[in-house]
Amino acid sequence: MMEAIGQAQNHPLFGIAVTLAAYALASAIWHRLDKNAIFHPVLLAVIFVGALLVATDMPYEVYLLQAQLLNLALGAIIVLLAVPLYRQIGLIRRCAVTILCCLLIGSFVALLSALLYPFLIGDGIELLATIAPKSATTAVAVQISERLGGISGLTAVVVISTGITGAVLGPPILEVIGVKDARAQGFALGLGAHAIGTARAFQISETAGVFASVGMILNAVLTIVLVPAFLCCINA
Amino acid sequence: MRTQDWISRTSYFWSLLIQEKFARRSTANFAPITGFFDLSRYGVPGAIALLCALTVLGDTCASFSGLPVPGAAIGMLLLVGLFAIRGEADAALVRVFDAATPCFPMFFVPAAVGVISSVEVIATAWAQLAIAVIFGTAVTVAATGVVAQALLVRSVEELDQ
Numbered sequence: 001m002m003e004a005i006g007q008a009q010n011h012p013l014f015g016i017a018v019t020l021a022a023y024a025l026a027s028a029i030w031h032r033l034d035k036n037a038i039f040h041p042v043l044l045a046v047i048f049v050g051a052l053l054v055a056t057d058m059p060y061e062v063y064l065l066q067a068q069l070l071n072l073a074l075g076a077i078i079v080l081l082a083v084p085l086y087r088q089i090g091l092i093r094r095c096a097v098t099i100l101c102c103l104l105i106g107s108f109v110a111l112l113s114a115l116l117y118p119f120l121i122g123d124g125i126e127l128l129a130t131i132a133p134k135s136a137t138t139a140v141a142v143q144i145s146e147r148l149g150g151i152s153g154l155t156a157v158v159v160i161s162t163g164i165t166g167a168v169l170g171p172p173i174l175e176v177i178g179v180k181d182a183r184a185q186g187f188a189l190g191l192g193a194h195a196i197g198t199a200r201a202f203q204i205s206e207t208a209g210v211f212a213s214v215g216m217i218l219n220a221v222l223t224i225v226l227v228p229a230f231l232c233c234i235n236a
Numbered sequence: 237m238r239t240q241d242w243i244s245r246t247s248y249f250w251s252l253l254i255q256e257k258f259a260r261r262s263t264a265n266f267a268p269i270t271g272f273f274d275l276s277r278y279g280v281p282g283a284i285a286l287l288c289a290l291t292v293l294g295d296t297c298a299s300f301s302g303l304p305v306p307g308a309a310i311g312m313l314l315l316v317g318l319f320a321i322r323g324e325a326d327a328a329l330v331r332v333f334d335a336a337t338p339c340f341p342m343f344f345v346p347a348a349v350g351v352i353s354s355v356e357v358i359a360t361a362w363a364q365l366a367i368a369v370i371f372g373t374a375v376t377v378a379a380t381g382v383v384a385q386a387l388l389v390r391s392v393e394e395l396d397q
Contacts, residue, residue, distance in 0.1 A: 015346070023342040042341045046348045053352060060353050067346035074343055075291040076284070078308035082315035083333040086325045089316075098387045106380035113372035118364040127361055131368045135376060138344045143306035153350020154357060154365075160348065161369045169370075170377040179381035184388060188381035192373055195340065211388075215380070224309045 009058055015066025022048040037167035037196060042160050074139040081137075081217060088214045099214065106191040106215070107222045110135040111230060119234070129231060130155050134162045136223035137194040137216060144227050159194070166193020167200035182208040190215030283328040290314055 008014060026044035033039050053063055064071065092099055114131050129150030133141035138159045145155035170189050179185055182205045189197035190212030198216050202209030278285075293314070295307030319325045351358075358365065 019342070019345050023345055040341070042344050042348060045342075045345045046351065049345060049349045050352045053349070060350060063349065064346055070343050071346045074347070075295070075306070075308040075311075076287040077336070077340060077343060078306065079287050079290045079294070079311040079315055080329070080333050080336065082312045082319060083325055083330055085312070086316055086319045089320075095388065102380060102384045102388050105383050106376060109379040110372065110376040113375040114368040117367050118361070121364075123361065123364060127357070127364065130357075131364065134368060134372065138347075139340075140306065140309070142344070142347050143308065147306060151350075151354050151357060152347055153352075154354045156344055156348035157351040158365060158369060160344070162373050165369055165373045166377055169374055173374055173378050174381045177378055177382065179378075179385045181385050184381050184384035187384040187388060188377045191380045192377035197377075211384075221309070221312075224305050228303075228305060 005056065009056065009062070012066055015063045016069060018049055018052060018063075019045070019067050019070060022052075035199075037164050037200060040160060040164055040196060043164070046157070074142060077139045078143065081139075081220065084213055085217045085221075088210065088217065091210070091214060092218070099218070102187060103191065103215070103218050103222060106188070107135075107219055107226055110192060110219070111226060115230075125149060125231065125235065126151065128234065129227075131158060132227045132231060133223050134158050135192055135194065136220045136227075138163075140220045140224060144224065148228060148231055160196070163193045163196030166197040170197060170200065171204070183211045186211035187215040190217075191219045194220070279328055280332055283326065283332045286315075286329070287311075287332075 022045040023041060026041040026048065029044060030036070030039050030041045049063070052058075053060060111132060114134050115128055118127055118131060126149055129145055129148035132148075132150075133144040133155065136144070136159070138156055141159045142152045142156050144150075146152045166189060170193060171185070174185050174188060179188065185204060186198075186201040186208030189201045189208070191197075192215075193200070194216050198209065198212040201212035290311030291308050293307075294309065294311035297310050298305060298307035315329075
């Protein structure tokens with residue numbers, strides 16, 4: 001019996017099958033729970049797959065090799081982000097200067113608020129590179145972290161947790177500090193909490209969603225430039 | 237005075253002529269390139285092929301130049317450039333994007349499962365991670381919201397009037 005399981009685990013399609021099945025189950029549960037951000041399908045799917053790997057004593061490296069196709073598709077997804085960027089280009093052009101100001105301030109705050117504490121207590125570049133891209137969309141953040149010597153698996157979880165936190169805490173915080181305008185709310189959610197925040201913004205209103213997409217996509221582009229530059233400065 | 241009058245009266249005609257000439261020239265200049273890249277001709281497989289090719293091209297550029305940016309980001313900028321030259325986003329790529337968007341989170345699962353091999357890092361650096369995620373996100377959303385309400389909203393309203 002154990003031998004049969006071992007055989008199945010070594011099949012090159014095993015990793016993809018497990019990932020797809022776990023994600024399908026997770027997203028079915030998420031739909032049942034009214035798309036509550038806390039039960040985001042990625043989080044549940046990671047728990048399912050992780051539990052399976054630990055239970056069957058399967059090394060993560062073997063699983064990653066089998067699921068490599070999905071992991072490699074992250075690159076193509078980043079290229080595909082050209083579509084939403086081009087869709088919003090009219091809006092971005094119309095108020096380019098102000099959007100740029102909001103974007104620069106937001107990105108800097110995101111970077112500083114994440115790195116200040118680890119930097120002060122003297123953590124190494126590995127942890128800084130893992131945390132730094134946390135407000136960018138997951139595909140971009142994972143690739144940045146990988147290139148700068150961070151732990152990409154941890155980055156993925158940090159980024160998704162950031163999205164969930166932003167989607168859950170963001171709207172009440174914005175309400176309390178008096179940001180009532182849907183466009184400002186959307187932009188803040190998209191910039192701070194990427195795709196999960198954008199999905200939350202679309203629940204507020206269509207306008208909030210569009211501004212969230214702009215915030216998310218531009219922050220992803222800026223993070224690609226800002227994080228490597230910032231970490232180089234720290235290193236030097 | 238007379239000449240200016242004449243120009244202003246016929247300005248509509250001139251603007252049409254200039255527009256027409258510009259439009260014809262700009263499409264004529266790019267026709268061989270954009271015609272080849274008209275992916276709606278090749279459908280969804282063509283669109284996916286272009287995505288992969290741009291990723292490979294970007295990664296090659298990134299590793300040759302030694303820049304620490306992900307290669308796919310270079311591919312994305314090239315694709316935006318291509319859209320800008322053609323004046324519209326490619327229909328096949330838009331179709332791929334709209335079909336794939338709900339599944340995007342699925343592609344993060346293999347990378348995120350890697351967290352099981354960084355249990356030790358989490359055990360030692362849980363405070364940094366928790367502060368970055370909870371405090372960092374709250375501050376970012378709040379600060380961006382305040383700035384956006386102050387700047388962005390006003391500029392959009394000025395333009396709308």
